[in-house]
Amino acid sequence: MRVCIQSLGCPKNLVDSEVISGSLLKQNYTITNDIDNCDIAVINTCSFIQPAVxxxxxxxxxxxELKKEGRIKHVVVAGCLSQRYSEKELKESLPExxxxxxxxxxxxxxxxxxxxLRREGPFRVNRKPCFLYDENSPRFLFTxxxxxxxxxxxxxxxxCAYCLIPRIKGTYRSRTIESVFAEAQNLITSYPLKEIILIAEDTTYxxxxxxxxxxxxNLLQKLTQLKWSSENRIRILYTHPAHYNDALxxxxxxxxxxxxxxxxxxxxxxxSMLKRMNRKIGQKDIITLIEKLRDKIPELTLRTTFIVGFPGETEQDFEELCRFVENYQFEKVGVFTYYNEPDCTAGKFDEQVTEKVKKMRLDTLMKIQQKIALHKQKTKIGKVLKVLVDGVSDKGKDILIGRSCAEAPEIDGEILVFKGQEKDxxxxxxxxxxxxxxxxLEGEILADKN
Known part of the structure; x- marks a missing residue:
């Protein structure tokens, strides 16, 4: 029985898809990435904002449609969409x-x-999820x-006032340090890993x-004991500014x-925006954190995201944000317009910002950041960077793509590598x-000096 799993949304969802795949492989299902050539299509969905829905x-x-044409037999929906909407809503809107x-x-x-397969039409959703996979959960990497x-x-x-994640995913639940370490060691044993990327809705919590x-x-201290090359690396995503401490x-x-x-x-x-968003941290503490991080870690790449057009955001608020971005010169920035989700706390706020104003603010802030990003990138010309090669570029088979410490997969830019080989x-x-x-960035691979 062939199963195709389409994983939508964030890396956290991707891990769930990998666990689903591993569980099915263990039961002798065949996993394929070709939806036209499968018996069952599993769509692991994202739905934290309307565009994701x-x-x-x-x-x-x-x-x-493929099922209607007889090319696949069954369609199964997993993940956030199933958690967000009721059984009645889903079955009525998606009878297929x-x-x-x-x-x-x-x-x-x-x-x-x-x-x-028995055509029982299961609807298996716990509205207060508590599942937490562990080191014994089989995984089949999609990366x-x-x-x-x-x-x-x-x-x-x-x-946070704009976010549905607690309602969809449930309350925060940590894996034990021993469980995380054991899985990391299992992955290193099973795959030729060079980089492990820690994720959660809030890793610093x-x-x-x-x-x-x-x-x-404490977890990071344990992970530095992994039995792998000292040149390999651990990357941390999804940190929350309110949850850092000096020990970390x-x-x-x-x-x-x-x-x-x-x-x-x-x-x-x-x-005023941070308070309305319920971010649990103020401007002064954010600035103190940034300055402390940069002082302690001189080579640090800071990636951040901003929401523009949040309800009640005034021109003064937005101008303050623009000045902040200009003053603190982040290496990587993502900007998103606020999506009005009625089920969120912010969906009930007055003073909703028009879509036209949201778009103007997004464009303005991204233009500021584009200049900053170009300036920071130009400082790297002539430097030699240690790069992990991810694959072949779509610009030509003789051009590879890679990432230095300054680039996370999928969300950041990449480095085009010329004069590389497939073995790299x-x-x-x-x-x-x-x-x-x-x-x-673009660069040339340096020959090994043997």
Whole structure:
């Protein structure tokens, strides 16, 4: 029985898809990435904002059309869409779907597949999910074999006013340090990994529910004991500015196995906006954190995101945000317009900003950041960077693509590698940077000196 799993949305969803795949492989299902050549299509959905819902529904309807044409037999919907909407809403709007499964059912996927094959139309969703995969959960990587995401926790307790994640994913629940370490070691044994990327809805909150105090530094300390090359690296995504502490910052500064790269979503800098967003941190503490991180980690790449057009955002708030971006010169910035989700706290706020104004603010802020990004990229021309080669560029088979410590996969730009060879894929190479652009670099591979 051939199963195609389409994973939509974030890397956290991708890990769930990998666990689903591993569970099915263990039961002798065949996993294929060709939806035209499968018996069952599983769409692992994202739905935290309306555009993600629309993308998920589009993917489901495309699979349903293949089913109608007789090219596939069954369509199953997993993930956030199943968690967000009621059984009645989903079955009425998507009658073509043969089964809906929620987060808690990930570990039971083989059993649910049997129900689907018997045409029982299962709807298996726990509205307060508590599932947490562990080191014994089988996984089949969807990423290239040289890097993997490692989910250290599930759920969220932050209750940001614009976000549905706590409602969809449930409360924050950390895996134990021992479980995370064991899975990391299992992955290293099974795959030629060069990079492990730690993810959660909020990685800096890790451990508070289990140990009564922040424990990310303790987890990182344990992970530095992994039995792999000292040149390999650990990257951390999805940190929350309100949950850093000195122990974590000091450890990041002192340990060379941890990428000098931090994903630090700030969302805004105006105190009035931060309060309305329920970010649990103010402007002064954000600035103190940034200055401390840069002082302790001189080579640090800081990536952040901002939301423009949040309800009540005035011209003064937006101008304050623009000045902040100009003053603090982030290496990587993503800007998003606020999506009005009626089910969120902010969906009930007055003073909604018009779509036209949102778009203008997004364009203005991105133009500011584009100049900053280009300036920072140009400082790398002539430098030699240690780069992990991810694959072949679509610009030509003789051009490779790679990433230094300053680039996370998928979300950041890349480095185009000239004069490389296929054997370099999945390995570290030294690249001399020759050209710089706002969102990517170009360079030539240096010959080994033997």
């Amino acid at each position: 629309e993308e998920s529904i589009e993917a489901i309807l495309e699979a349903a 779907v043969d089964g809906f499964i929620g987060i808690d059912e990930i570990a039971k996927i083989p059993e649910i597949m049997e129900q689907v 290239p074999n040289h890097y993997a995401y490692l989910k250290i926790a599930e759920g969220c307790n932050n209750a 890790y451990g508070r529910d289990l140990y009564g105090e922040p424990a990310l530094a 910052i000091d450890f990041l500064a002192e340990n060379k196995q941890i990428c000098p790269y931090l994903d630090l979503p700030l969302q805004h800098i105006s105190n 894929i999945g390995n570290w190479v030294n690249i001399k940077i020759t050209e710089a652009f706002p969102y990517h």
